[in-house]
Structure formats: structure tokens, C-alpha cells
Amino acid sequence: MTSPTPGYGQYCPISRALDVLGERWSLLILRDLFVGTTRFNDLARGLPGLSRSLLAKRLRQFERAGLIEKLGTEYLLTEAGRQLEPILFRLGEWGARWTFGAPQDEELDAALLVWWMHGRVDTSMLPGRRQVLQVRFTDDVRRFWIVVEAAVPSVCETDPGYPVDVIIDADVAGLYEVWLGRMPLTHAQRTGRVTFTGPPALTRRMPAVLKLSPVAGYVAESVRPARAS
Structure with missing residues (x-):
């Protein structure tokens, strides 16, 4: 008997999207990909709180989900990945308005x-x-x-x-x-x-x-x- 696939277990497009994007660090990795970071070491340097092993795991998850593809030493966004850019920056717009204050x-x-x-x-x-x-x-x-x-x-x-x-x-x-x-x-x-x-x-x-x-x-x-x- 196979183990169930980890996720929310709901037949809903929002649930399916969160199965791909809802884990810790996922959106910040995408943020850095959107601004042009393509190499593993550069992604790691821009996410100092993220372990290299977890970064590698998240990138593999993105590849399997069809959000990125690896060409040589670079991780490049696919069409599916690029379509997330306005969504993520709208989240940034919401955060700027409702959650952002003086730095801690x-x-x-x-x-x-x-x-x-x-x-x-x-x-x-x-x-x-x-x-x-x-x-x-x-x-x-x-x-x-x-x-x-x-x-x-x-x-x-x-x-x-x-x-x-x-x-x-x-x-x-x-x-x-x-x-x-x-x-x-x-x-x-x-x-x-x-x-x-x-x-x-x-x-x-x-x-x-x-x-x-x-x-x-x-x-x-x-x-x-x-x-x-």
C-alpha cells in the first residue's frame, strides 16, 4: 500500500497550488528567481537562513511541478513559473500596505x-x-x-x-x-x-x-x- 501524497487533500485549485507553493521558503526562492538570480550558490547567498539541503529540495520540487528547468548550472523559470510573478508581487503590495512597518x-x-x-x-x-x-x-x-x-x-x-x-x-x-x-x-x-x-x-x-x-x-x-x- 502506497503512502498518500503529502498535501491538503482537497480537490480545489487553491489547495493544489498550495501543495506546490505553501511550504516554508518556497515563495522567497521564487522571489529571487523573479529578480534574476539563477545559480544555486547565488540563491543560497540571498537566503542565508535557508540550508543548502532544503534549497536543493525546494528546487527539485519546483522542477517536478514544472515551475523551473535546470539548464547547465542555471535554474530558469518556465511559463508556469513566470505566471506566478504578478501574483507574488501583489502579495508584496498587500504586505507593504498591511504588515510592513519599522524594521526589527x-x-x-x-x-x-x-x-x-x-x-x-x-x-x-x-x-x-x-x-x-x-x-x-x-x-x-x-x-x-x-x-x-x-x-x-x-x-x-x-x-x-x-x-x-x-x-x-x-x-x-x-x-x-x-x-x-x-x-x-x-x-x-x-x-x-x-x-x-x-x-x-x-x-x-x-x-x-x-x-x-x-x-x-x-x-x-x-x-x-x-x-x-
Whole structure:
């Protein structure tokens, strides 16, 4: 006698969808796939609370469900997987409006924030073959470098040995709130929460170079009435 398939055991499309998507970490893995992360090690780096074994298990589940396919070392979304993108970002919109507030200490991970930020760097706004941005937090002793070489950004947690073009100084919570749309960058700069040091021709470009989170617009919209009151 075979064991029943794990799941909700209800003949309903919502139930069937949750059989595929309802397990822990599943939607966050999809979130990172939607923003362009395709390699296992990069997925693991962007989900530091997720064990590599569980990540591998979830990816296998997605393959069996037809949401992704593995080509070489990359996990690519199928048509079924891509159709989940607006659903997930509508969930983000709902979360921004109804569940999102000031960051909690346990949610603040400087390394993760820099990793997220590097994936949103608009390299077309940077001149030359190589540009180096150093991120220095006022409340975290670690230092980070975003190295853009041949239009490809990467993150270093040790000094890469190249001259630094722009230094970004910020407290961790402040930079999170800017990146996620809770605090306008202009306000953060005016109050000293975020500063850019370097040649003016480069520092003036930083607001365009450092694109915000894909959900920042939802967050900004949700806090706008509070700012206006």
C-alpha cells in the first residue's frame, strides 16, 4: 500500500497550488528567481537562513511541478513559473500596505542588504570599465565592496585591492529603509543617515545607479499617507 501524497487533500485549485507553493521558503526562492538570480550558490547567498539541503529540495520540487528547468548550472523559470510573478508581487503590495512597518533588529542583515543592492545596480550609469563602491555601516564593523567590472556587479567582503570610487556611509536600518522605500533618499541624505563621498560627478549619479527594491514603490505608496498627515 502506497503512502498518500503529502498535501491538503482537497480537490480545489487553491489547495493544489498550495501543495506546490505553501511550504516554508518556497515563495522567497521564487522571489529571487523573479529578480534574476539563477545559480544555486547565488540563491543560497540571498537566503542565508535557508540550508543548502532544503534549497536543493525546494528546487527539485519546483522542477517536478514544472515551475523551473535546470539548464547547465542555471535554474530558469518556465511559463508556469513566470505566471506566478504578478501574483507574488501583489502579495508584496498587500504586505507593504498591511504588515510592513519599522524594521526589527533580527531582520537587519547588513551582508544580505548589500547582496540585494548589488543586484539592482544600474551599471549603464557608471563610466569606465571598473567602478568600486565601498559600503561602510556606522553600526556594523564589517565593510563591503560592490565591484562593477565590465558592467557586471559583484560583492566583496574583503578589500578587493582596487581604488574606491564612491564610499557609501549609512546605518543598517537607514539604508534598509531607503532601499525598501520607507525613507526617501533625499531625506536620508539631509539627516545624515546616508552619505556619498567621492567625485561629485559620481556621487550625483548614485540615486540613479542604486536602484531600489522591486517592492519599494509599494512600500513608498503605503507610507505616503502617514507622511502627509
